[in-house]
Amino acid sequence: MTASPLKLRLTLAERARAGFVSTLRKQIFDGLASSLRADYQRNVASRLAPRVDAESVRQAMRHRDSFKFYSSLRVTSQDLLYQVVRPAIERQRADFATAVRDLASDPRAPATLVLKEGFKVPRSVSALDIHLMPGSYVEEYGEDDPTMGAVYENRLALSTFGVFGPELDDIGQSIARFIALKYPKFRPRRILDLGCTAGHNTAAWRQVFGKAEVIGIDVAAPCLRYAAARAAARGLELRFEQMNAESLDYPDASFDLVISSMFLHEVPPRAIPRVLREAHRVLRPGGLMLHMELPPADQLSAYDSFYLDWDGHYNNEPYYRSFRAMNLPKLCESAGFSAADYVQHVVPSWTALGARRWREAACEADYAVDSGQTGRLASGVRWFCFGGWKSFASGKTR
Numbered sequence: 428m429t430a431s432p433l434k435l436r437l438t439l440a441e442r443a444r445a446g447f448v449s450t451l452r453k454q455i456f457d458g459l460a461s462s463l464r465a466d467y468q469r470n471v472a473s474r475l476a477p478r479v480d481a482e483s484v485r486q487a488m489r490h491r492d493s494f495k496f497y498s499s500l501r502v503t504s505q506d507l508l509y510q511v512v513r514p515a516i517e518r519q520r521a522d523f524a525t526a527v528r529d530l531a532s533d534p535r536a537p538a539t540l541v542l543k544e545g546f547k548v549p550r551s552v553s554a555l556d557i558h559l560m561p562g563s564y565v566e567e568y569g570e571d572d573p574t575m576g577a578v579y580e581n582r583l584a585l586s587t588f589g590v591f592g593p594e595l596d597d598i599g600q601s602i603a604r605f606i607a608l609k610y611p612k613f614r615p616r617r618i619l620d621l622g623c624t625a626g627h628n629t630a631a632w633r634q635v636f637g638k639a640e641v642i643g644i645d646v647a648a649p650c651l652r653y654a655a656a657r658a659a660a661r662g663l664e665l666r667f668e669q670m671n672a673e674s675l676d677y678p679d680a681s682f683d684l685v686i687s688s689m690f691l692h693e694v695p696p697r698a699i700p701r702v703l704r705e706a707h708r709v710l711r712p713g714g715l716m717l718h719m720e721l722p723p724a725d726q727l728s729a730y731d732s733f734y735l736d737w738d739g740h741y742n743n744e745p746y747y748r749s750f751r752a753m754n755l756p757k758l759c760e761s762a763g764f765s766a767a768d769y770v771q772h773v774v775p776s777w778t779a780l781g782a783r784r785w786r787e788a789a790c791e792a793d794y795a796v797d798s799g800q801t802g803r804l805a806s807g808v809r810w811f812c813f814g815g816w817k818s819f820a821s822g823k824t825r
């Protein structure tokens with residue numbers, strides 16, 4: 428899962444529990460999810476009015492045994508994720524903090540960490556336990572403490588039951604390779620990753636675009652400490668800075684590529700336009716902004732929207748549904764990107780297919796967004812991403 432010195436040392440009993448939770452998650456997201464869909468198609472769909480939406484599907488499904496069983500197992504499995512990883516992390520907390528201190532005091536360390544004294548974390552991150560994660564991303568248990576980064580990584584490994592790959596970077600690997608394949612003339616020299624958390628996907632962009640300088644920013648100090656120590660343990664040259672994506676410290680036109688993954692749906696709707704305007708500002712003309720996200724409601728069937736919205740109702744994800752309700756081309760336009768320069772792609776999973784099959788799949792015509800696999804945690808997932816090219820005053824290169 429992780430390279431030393433951050434590797435979590437589980438007891439035999441904890442390993443057994445971890446295996447159980449991971450298998451349970453796979454059963455829920457692959458098997459039970461299919462049964463839920465089958466129940467809807469067989470017993471509910473025909474009863475709903477022709478103008479059905481995600482909320483009417485939820486109202487029709489929420490008292491059915493299939494939905495109650497699925498939901499109670501999902502909530503329980505979410506709690507179990509933390510119960511399984513927390514004791515081992517607490518035992519190793521001092522070692523993790525030492526790894527962070529070693530990084531800070533080693534001038535030859537490949538990764539760099541920049542935290543800011545008195546930094547103000549937005550309440551949207553600090554005021555609730557996002558996806559039921561006790562402590563959210565920001566709880567600190569002492570000096571140099573990276574606990575919440577460790578919790579995020581180790582719980583992600585269990586919760587995604589192999590779909591994110593051994594380095595938990597399938598989103599970054601798949602989308603970075605796709606961009607390199609699709610736009611071969613586009614060779615970004617400076618890349619900025621917004622809301623990078625523990626830096627899994629930040630690292631993938633560094634690997635694919637080997638010559639680029641890659642910087643990850645986040646508001647959460649414990650996650651950034653962990654990200655930097657994790658990158659250093661892998662010999663990856665990455666820079667992590669504490670910063671709010673709503674007001675970046677970088678000058679205008681200082682990046683070729685601004686990316687994010689699974690970030691915008693955790694940002695309040697009033698702040699999203701500010702984040703996109705900042706992305707536009709720091710991009711050079713000819714540069715690209717690209718966000719991997721949940722597919723929007725207006726591009727999915729009512730059933731698939733209902734399925735994805737589950738987290739917004741039951742998993743402490745307060746901005747999930749408001750994000751999914753946004754019109755993405757309009758959002759990019761309001762941030763300064765021209766309508767003609769809007770891009771969106773549905774990208775096959777590198778981990779699921781392996782190098783040869785992935786290349787074949789990625790070279791095919793774009794997948795439809797509404798495929799039942801887009802943005803859905805399950806075996807065979809495909810990643811949705813959207814954004815825009817920043818125009819030159821005259822024309823573009825790509």
Ligand SMILES: C[S@@+](CC[C@H](N)C(=O)[O-])C[C@H]1O[C@@H](n2cnc3c(N)ncnc32)[C@H](O)[C@@H]1O
Nearest residue numbers: 564622623624628645646647671672688689690
């Ligand atoms: C779901 S996580 C992102 C996961 C990560 N990008 C990955 O690929 O593994 C959301 C992250 O966004 C960060 N965040 C939330 N609001 C932010 C803001 N305004 N500026 C920067 N980071 C923010 C949180 O601290 C959290 O680490």
